[in-house]
Amino acid sequence: MAPTLALLVLCQVALYTTVTSKKVCGRPLVTDGIEELTLKHVYEVGEEVTLTCEQGYLPSTATPRQMTCTTTGEWTQSDLACAPKMCPIPGPLQPLAMGRTEAPFKSVLNYTCDDGYVMQGANESRCLHDGTWSNPPPLCKAVNCQLPRPPTNGKIAHDKPVTGSTTMYGQGWTYECNPPKAPSYERGYCMADGGATEPPVCREVSCAIPPSIPNGFITFAVMRQHGYKEKVKYACNEHYHLDGDAEIQCQNTGNWSSKPVCRAPCKVGIKRGRIFYNAKKLWIADLNPNRVLHGEHVVFYCLNKAERCGYPVTTTCNDGTLPIPECFNEPGKVEYTLRPKTLPSEIPMCVSSPPTIPTSPARSA
Template identity: 45%
Template sequence: MERVLTLFLLCPALFFTTVTSQQDNVCLRPNLADTINLAGIHRYFNPGEELALSCIDGYTPVSGPRKIVCKVNGEWTKTRFLCIPKRCPYPDPPTNGELYYEDTIYRSTINYTCNEGYVLTGSSTSVCQANGTWSTLVPECTPVTCDLAPIPQFGMIIYDTTVRGNTTYYGTTGTYRCHPPHALIGNPRAECTASGTWTKTPECKVVTCHPPRNIDKGYMSTSRQRDYDYMETVKYGCTGEFVLEGSQEIVCQQDGTWSEKPSCKAPCKIGINRGRILYKGRKIWIGDLNPNRVLHNEIVSVYCKNTARNCGYAVPTQCIDGRLQIPECFEEPSGTDYTFHSGSLPSEITQC
């Protein structure tokens, strides 16, 4: 009985020793990258056993081999098996919008936005999935809509593009007009804005101007003393040899004032007694200019002499409201030279 008990007590120790000695050359389940799948659920592998390798969802295998073998020394054979994330196609931006992303690999995210005046229809984000496709379609950016532009009383709007129905879109523009004698007070341009509303609507108000006054040395196209409506006009002219400078016509403006009136400018007398001038393309002796005057803004030339080269040259001067300045280089000849030696005058000798 004692021998049996002794043998029974020794058996567990012998069994434990056997198992422990067998695990000295087994392979433990390898600790590989998180992206690699290991076949089966065993923790221990005997020499010669194989373990298949694969990639988790969203990753693609590269290199190899795709299995490892337990060696007699308890180590696994080497492998370059590697799993890289799958890649989704490069995305296109939505029309009238933009997209933002850092990469296109598995689990990457796209964020979509629309330009000002456009509203995003669809998902604003998309994720690269394990099968290499994006989780959502590219969204659309649709323009903000406005109602038709409000029309002021006694006014209208002319759209820059054709408008159909009762809806307009962001960026639609137009110009307001008022029916005379109403004047437009405010901004004549209108636009459908990003907020879905139109810019501020102007007003159409009756505007009148007081009777205009005449101008010095001039006359008006009417002598009636009455108030004038917005956009009515009056014309001016000048008497005698005075020249009208400015617009011939003034208009009653939207602020109730007249546009700038013209003025009548005086003619000029040529302040030389002897000499020859160039006027309207012709050489004229000053005595033959009858009457002795040129009109406002007209140009006349007198002749000067280049003594060093012994030649003459014409110097222009312009009549400005009754004043014509004679160039300093002009020297009026004596009566004798003018009468008996006119051929030696700067206007008659060789021109420079």
């Protein structure tokens, strides 16, 4: 029996060698968009596979699309690449698309409406295989509110004319009370939840004697308490600049609206040099009186030592303070008197110079 057993073992080894020596190809590796459902897991040598693009993709090349299983167990190369079809981005969304005009197959647009608006239509749209969207862009319709109720002993003044019994989200109105009463709050709105502001309470309101302001005065006013919406007017002393509203009003809170401020003029704080002011180039001694009003600009001249040329720097009067540019060097008496033509204001101006922006108040007059 021993020889027979040895022969059987040898036959099994020979059979195994014969079966396993034949090469096969596994499932070919393909790029995105190539149809895979028709591909097998194992192919014999010499078998061919014709690649195609999935629905929703376009072939990038006409040939070669075929791949062949070789004797080495590897596939021949195919240059086929499948690009997704594109859907045009809807016109209303173009400003949000960062310059893009199309979106690839399978892209999803998610829509939302701002607060106070109700969506009409689908909140999602997908780019389909045929280059169209599954749903059109929805509409966002403003929430409607019932018209507001006026306050007791008062009325409502709408910002825009209204018709019917409703008004749209975001629309506003002003509450008014019969004089001399004032509403506890003046403004109302149609809100995002479809509700309207509740009407205020009308009550007696008065403001204290109007306050004075430094370097200014009240014009044509009796110094007494004032009722709701009464006004007084301010003016400034000569050469002072009124900053803010000239009129203040007694508000529904019993307080006055913000008072104006009288801004002081400035003095150009140099003894020697030349400036540009009020469209004129002036020696400082010719600025008489030495006064620049609040908000007005003065140009000083600085020296570019490397180029030996002058350049202008602008500074601005701010409530009594006129900063002197850091680059400005006031000339000495001898230089100013005997060699004025060598000053930065008199020599040729630089072709390019630092930007003429208002200087920081590092040096003050």
